[in-house]
Structures are given as structure tokens and as C-alpha cells.
Amino acid sequence: MSPIIHTHSLRVRYGETDQMSVVYHTNYLNWFEVGRTELIRAAGLSYRQLEEKGVLLPLTDASISYKKPAKYDDVVEIRTHVELISPLRLTFAYEIVRLPDEELLVTGKTMHVFTTTDLRPIRLSKTEPEVYAWLEAQHKGEQL
Structure with missing residues (x-):
């Protein structure tokens, strides 16, 4: 099964752009x-x-691949899904596309670890089993 993809649209603001x-x-x-x-x-x-x-979900790694630029006033959609999950770690994958033509602009991933507020690693499956089960279901493409 494919993971569940969550989408969020936004319009590029002037302050997010450079002189071009x-x-x-x-x-x-x-x-x-x-x-x-x-x-x-x-x-x-x-x-x-x-x-x-x-x-907490501190970031440990990030990767990004630029395909085409988004520009001022474009409407873009951020598509996010859980790519990998274990009791200790979580990886999200992303696509950013320009709407309405769905032109792929950027892909990327971020890797995170589950920690306490003092940054000690934890097993989310034991600390917050309901949250872990929901994230795992997202990865498997299942609705809870």
C-alpha cells in the first residue's frame, strides 16, 4: 500500500522571494x-x-532537490507523507508542486528522532502508542 499523502496549499509571498x-x-x-x-x-x-x-522531533538530516523555481504569487501545494517510521526515528518525504498544472518544483526528505524535552531518545511506540500507531498507519496507507 502507498502512504497517505497530506496536502497543504499556499500562495508565494513577496517576502519569500529574491530580487528576481x-x-x-x-x-x-x-x-x-x-x-x-x-x-x-x-x-x-x-x-x-x-x-x-x-x-520532541528534532531534525537530524535534511535533503532537498530543486527542479524548477516557484515565483512570487504562485500557488503551490506541499505534499507530505511518512516515508519511514520506527519506534525511534521518523522520515517525512515532500513534493512541492505549482498549481494548477501540478508542475514538480522541489522534492525532499527530513529525518527526525523522537526525544524527551531534554533531548534523550525515546521509543514513541511506548511513550505515545496512539500517536505512533497513527503515524505508522499513515506510512502504510491505512486510515485509523
């Missing part, structure tokens, strides 16, 4: 964060609530 009206490269990483925040929100849980439960 092209989105500045680091903004795509910010959009990745928007994608994973909205994916977690789809579980009925915000990042803030996860942190209040004592669980």
Missing part, C-alpha cells in the same frame, strides 16, 4: 515544516500538544 521574484532556496525547508505540522494536525494533534506530552 524567485523563491529563496531556504524557504522550501520552511514549507517542509508547514507540511509536517499539517500532517500531524490531521491526527487531531498539534506540534504544541505533542511537546506538552514531552515528545
Whole structure:
């Protein structure tokens, strides 16, 4: 089965572009964060609530591949899914496409570990089994 893909659309703001009206490269990483925040929100849980439960998701690695530039006032869609999950780690994969033609602009991944608020690794499957089960179901393409 394929993972469930969560989507979030936004319009490129002027402040996200350079003098050529092209989105500045680091903004795509910010959009990745928007994608994973909205994916977690789809579980009925915000990042803030996860942190209040004592669980953090620090970033350990990021990769990004630029295909074509987004420009000022474009409408783009961030497509996010859980690519890999284990009790200790989580990898999200992303595609950013321009709408309405769905032209692929950027692909990327971010890797995270589950930790306590003092950055000690934890097994999410034991600490927050419901959250872990939901993320695992997303990866497997299952609805809970």
C-alpha cells in the first residue's frame, strides 16, 4: 500500500522571494515544516500538544532537490507523507508542486528522532502508542 499523502496549499509571498521574484532556496525547508505540522494536525494533534506530552522531533538530516523555481504569487501545494517510521526515528518525504498544472518544483526528505524535552531518545511506540500507531498507519496507507 502507498502512504497517505497530506496536502497543504499556499500562495508565494513577496517576502519569500529574491530580487528576481524567485523563491529563496531556504524557504522550501520552511514549507517542509508547514507540511509536517499539517500532517500531524490531521491526527487531531498539534506540534504544541505533542511537546506538552514531552515528545520532541528534532531534525537530524535534511535533503532537498530543486527542479524548477516557484515565483512570487504562485500557488503551490506541499505534499507530505511518512516515508519511514520506527519506534525511534521518523522520515517525512515532500513534493512541492505549482498549481494548477501540478508542475514538480522541489522534492525532499527530513529525518527526525523522537526525544524527551531534554533531548534523550525515546521509543514513541511506548511513550505515545496512539500517536505512533497513527503515524505508522499513515506510512502504510491505512486510515485509523
